[in-house]
Amino acid sequence: MPKLVIDDKEIEVLEGMTVLQAAAEAGVEIPVFCYHPKLSIAGNCRMCLVEVKNTPKPVASCAMPVCEGMVVHTNSAMVEKARKGVLEFLLINHPLDCPICDQGGECDLQDITMAYGRSSSRFDLNKRAVPDKEFGPLIETAMNRCIQCTRCVRFSSEIVGIPELGAMGRGEDMEIGTYVQKTITSELSGNLIDICPVGALTSKPYSFKGRSWELSHTPSIDVFDAVGSAIRVDTRGREVMRILPRQNDEVNETWISDKTRFAYDGLKYQRLDQPYARGEDGLLHPVGWKEAFSLIADRLQHVPGNHIATLAGDMVDAEAMVALKDLMTSLGSPHIDCRQEGSSVGVGPRCSYLFNTTIAGIEQADFCLLIDTNPRWEAPLINARIRKNYLFNNLPVASIGPVYPLGYPVKDLGNDPQILEKILKGKHPICSALKAARKPMLILGQGGLKRPDGDVILRLTQEIADKYGFVQKAWNGFNVLQTAASRVAGLDLGFVPGPKGYGTQKILEAAKKKKIEVVYLLAADEIDVNSLESTFVIYQGHHGDRGATVADVILPGCAYTEKEGTYVNTEGRVQRTLKATPPPGEAKEDWKIIKALSDKLGLSLPYVTPKEIQARLVEVNPLFDEVDRIQPSSWKPFGREGNVNPAPFEFAIQNFYMTDSISRHSRTMAKCVQQILGQEKVHA
Amino acid sequence: MTAFKFSKENEERVKEILTHYPPDRKASAILPLFELAQRQCGGWLPKEALEAITEMLEVSLIRGYEVATFYTMFNLKPMGKYHLQICGTTPCMLRGSEDLKGVCQRHLGIENKETTKDGLFTLTEVECIGACTNAPVVQINDDYFEDLDEKSFLKILEDLKADRPVKPGSAIGRQGSAPERRRANAKGK
Numbered sequence: 001m002p003k004l005v006i007d008d009k010e011i012e013v014l015e016g017m018t019v020l021q022a023a024a025e026a027g028v029e030i031p032v033f034c035y036h037p038k039l040s041i042a043g044n045c046r047m048c049l050v051e052v053k054n055t056p057k058p059v060a061s062c063a064m065p066v067c068e069g070m071v072v073h074t075n076s077a078m079v080e081k082a083r084k085g086v087l088e089f090l091l092i093n094h095p096l097d098c099p100i101c102d103q104g105g106e107c108d109l110q111d112i113t114m115a116y117g118r119s120s121s122r123f124d125l126n127k128r129a130v131p132d133k134e135f136g137p138l139i140e141t142a143m144n145r146c147i148q149c150t151r152c153v154r155f156s157s158e159i160v161g162i163p164e165l166g167a168m169g170r171g172e173d174m175e176i177g178t179y180v181q182k183t184i185t186s187e188l189s190g191n192l193i194d195i196c197p198v199g200a201l202t203s204k205p206y207s208f209k210g211r212s213w214e215l216s217h218t219p220s221i222d223v224f225d226a227v228g229s230a231i232r233v234d235t236r237g238r239e240v241m242r243i244l245p246r247q248n249d250e251v252n253e254t255w256i257s258d259k260t261r262f263a264y265d266g267l268k269y270q271r272l273d274q275p276y277a278r279g280e281d282g283l284l285h286p287v288g289w290k291e292a293f294s295l296i297a298d299r300l301q302h303v304p305g306n307h308i309a310t311l312a313g314d315m316v317d318a319e320a321m322v323a324l325k326d327l328m329t330s331l332g333s334p335h336i337d338c339r340q341e342g343s344s345v346g347v348g349p350r351c352s353y354l355f356n357t358t359i360a361g362i363e364q365a366d367f368c369l370l371i372d373t374n375p376r377w378e379a380p381l382i383n384a385r386i387r388k389n390y391l392f393n394n395l396p397v398a399s400i401g402p403v404y405p406l407g408y409p410v411k412d413l414g415n416d417p418q419i420l421e422k423i424l425k426g427k428h429p430i431c432s433a434l435k436a437a438r439k440p441m442l443i444l445g446q447g448g449l450k451r452p453d454g455d456v457i458l459r460l461t462q463e464i465a466d467k468y469g470f471v472q473k474a475w476n477g478f479n480v481l482q483t484a485a486s487r488v489a490g491l492d493l494g495f496v497p498g499p500k501g502y503g504t505q506k507i508l509e510a511a512k513k514k515k516i517e518v519v520y521l522l523a524a525d526e527i528d529v530n531s532l533e534s535t536f537v538i539y540q541g542h543h544g545d546r547g548a549t550v551a552d553v554i555l556p557g558c559a560y561t562e563k564e565g566t567y568v569n570t571e572g573r574v575q576r577t578l579k580a581t582p583p584p585g586e587a588k589e590d591w592k593i594i595k596a597l598s599d600k601l602g603l604s605l606p607y608v609t610p611k612e613i614q615a616r617l618v619e620v621n622p623l624f625d626e627v628d629r630i631q632p633s634s635w636k637p638f639g640r641e642g643n644v645n646p647a648p649f650e651f652a653i654q655n656f657y658m659t660d661s662i663s664r665h666s667r668t669m670a671k672c673v674q675q676i677l678g679q680e681k682v683h684a
Numbered sequence: 685m686t687a688f689k690f691s692k693e694n695e696e697r698v699k700e701i702l703t704h705y706p707p708d709r710k711a712s713a714i715l716p717l718f719e720l721a722q723r724q725c726g727g728w729l730p731k732e733a734l735e736a737i738t739e740m741l742e743v744s745l746i747r748g749y750e751v752a753t754f755y756t757m758f759n760l761k762p763m764g765k766y767h768l769q770i771c772g773t774t775p776c777m778l779r780g781s782e783d784l785k786g787v788c789q790r791h792l793g794i795e796n797k798e799t800t801k802d803g804l805f806t807l808t809e810v811e812c813i814g815a816c817t818n819a820p821v822v823q824i825n826d827d828y829f830e831d832l833d834e835k836s837f838l839k840i841l842e843d844l845k846a847d848r849p850v851k852p853g854s855a856i857g858r859q860g861s862a863p864e865r866r867r868a869n870a871k872g873k
Contacts, residue, residue: 166750168750169754
């Protein structure tokens with residue numbers, strides 16, 4: 001381990017680190033533009049110049065490896081002069097339009113110029129003009145401001161793996177752009193806004209909406225997929241202004257998907273802000289909470305427990321689910337299900353529905369088998385991790401199911417579930433690669449699991465995992481990729497049919513036959529609501545979406561930015577959201593609604609404060625006590641023996657930009673569907 | 685334009701070029717293939733050719749576009765049959781390259797980066813092309829025409845227009861870059 005001196009501080013760092021990284025360890029700040037910890041080193045902005053003893057010229061610290069006995073100065077006269085010079089050159093062509101620039105107040109160039117630049121300009125000639133580019137509905141461009149750091153170019157070719165951005169021309173005429181005005185198709189494109197150190201790439205939906213210093217920041221968790229990315233909700237007053245990523249190297253590193261970042265405008269439209277009840281005219285009329293509760297109580301009076309059913313949606317927090325489950329138990333109903341897509345898996349041991357390898361663990365895998373999953377749509381950040389492993393270790397990836405470009409080469413084994421049987425019998429060419437792999441992993445998508453033979457596929461996959469050593473002492477390569485943020489918590493809480501209880505499909509069928517008279521939808525919208533037309537439907541949720549259209553009573557709940565809720569991500573990581581804004585109108589926190597309803601029904605649930613409901617979560621499943629940690633789960637047999645249906649697989653998600661009640665009402669997402677979706681085709 | 689395809693002859697040449705590089709580094713063949721395609725397409729590189737070659741070399745479209753825009757020798761717009769590259773750097777400028785540009789303006793009616801209506805000539809002013817001893821120099825397609833003045837340059841243009849053969853090299857008959865007059869000492873003897 002080399003020792004070196006940085007600004008009179010002696011420090012010992014790892015072999016192969018750069019001077020910049022060593023300086024960061026020593027607590028010495030070096031200004032940078034082109035350097036980004038998650039991207040390759042370009043060394044073209046020259047902002048990080050430092051003086052190294054015995055070198056005649058300043059050295060770019062981001063690209064300089066440390067060596068034994070190095071003496072580095074970051075505050076000498078030479079460095080100061082070099083920084084001033086670099087900034088002066090950068091500002092030659094950078095417009096001084098900070099007052100009208102969206103980056104103003106959170107701009108690297110602005111901050112660094114304040115700290116290290118000259119106090120005035122000596123430049124009185126014309127600046128160059130660069131035409132703005134059209135990058136689609138999410139990214140606003142002001143290419144005059146570009147300082148050619150090429151972070152965006154490296155991001156799209158390294159992290160996304162679909163090179164769409166490039167540096168055209170040369171020298172002073174160099175411009176960043178796409179190939180002939182092509183829009184950017186990546187699901188991670190919003191991160192370009194974060195990595196751009198100046199105001200060249202800014203958020204289109206947020207453009208001219210606010211200033212960074214006006215916003216309040218609330219750390220929270222994303223619920224648009226089951227990854228549970230760490231986010232920061234920026235609000236002004238009651239309004240969510242934008243959503244940014246927080247760093248969590250275990251989950252999302254520093255990235256978030258475009259849906260996470262941009263679907264927030266859906267929180268403004270079509271909100272349920274007060275209770276409604278369907279009148280005799282067949283229309284929904286606003287009512288008070290008391291009236292809504294009495295309507296429900298009256299209807300429930302004459303219905304036996306096993307004629308009541310409930311379904312929980314994809315974005316529901318654990319608190320609401322445990323409260324509703326307790327209420328249903330008190331009412332005597334076994335018909336509860338949190339798997340509204342109709343999947344029959346999730347009742348076995350915990351490892352049968354988790355992403356056991358963990359997201360960070362993907363980086364250690366040396367073989368990856370995708371089974372009917374399109375991680376680019378189902379979990380863009382998991383796809384980025386697979387891509388990362390491919391980039392550094394050339395991870396071989398094979399896929400059974402439809403094909404979609406993922407940003408790394410995928411060996412297409414065909415779209416036939418019976419290939420799984422062949423692999424199990426060792427009669428498939430891929431078997432030798434599986435045998436040779438030391439840390440193989442597989443990812444089973446929801447598309448395969450929601451088929452009627454989903455549990456057979458689950459068993460087959462487990463047998464493959466057992467046969468080819470996917471599960472070892474310190475390695476579990478068996479992964480189910482959940483798509484719903486609420487799903488793992490629901491399964492952990494046992495929000496599944498009790499003895500003689502119906503699952504989603506049977507509930508809907510029974511509702512058609514009027515064997516189920518009352519259905520309680522807890523923000524469940526991804527179901528065939530037509531089956532519920534003759535049923536008394538209580539819809540509790542935050543959006544007037546599909547479920548609300550058939551509702552007889554609507555109870556307005558909170559969206560994920562408006563409540564403190566517990567979510568468990570696809571790895572089994574318990575995380576909590578914080579309240580960033582108050583809910584609209586008379587809407588209330590979901591578990592409190594259920595608690596209040598239970599009081600009205602005379603079945604008082606025994607919790608009043610948030611602490612008590614969280615204690616109840618821990619009582620039902622102790623792992624809710626372990627926030628931000630993953631509990632190892634034991635490997636036991638699951639699934640069902642049987643024959644696989646040879647019908648081809650289908651992806652669980654057909655439209656990345658609209659998967660739930662919030663993104664369906666987002667205008668930004670609607671523009672994405674129009675302009676981006678469908679540029680690349682899924683091949684069945 | 686329909687899809688780009690290398691001609692039969694060039695296809696052989698492509699195969700030969702690809703043997704210069706290891707199969708996993710075939711992306712390196714991008715420059716020779718662009719050049720070959722540019723020749724086949726009459727001095728410019730259409731979008732279709734760029735797309736076909738990047739696909740052949742398994743390079744992303746944008747990477748190919750970066751290369752094509754970086755090198756000034758690749759033309760991304762249709763060019764005249766004769767590409768007149770007049771050197772405008774100091775030695776040529778001192779020896780009269782401005783006059784040569786004047787010839788193009790008066791007799792062909794084109795400014796820098798323009799093409800004549802008949803599609804015969806495209807004028808580009810370039811930086812030093814490394815033949816300063818024989819300044820002023822004009823590169824027409826692959827050949828250098830040196831020691832030009834208005835008259836000799838005009839003659840070349842007229843000959844090209846009339847499809848008569850032209851002789852590259854020095855217009856005043858000097859051999860290579862040998863001294864313009866007979867050898868002489870400092871006193872001229």
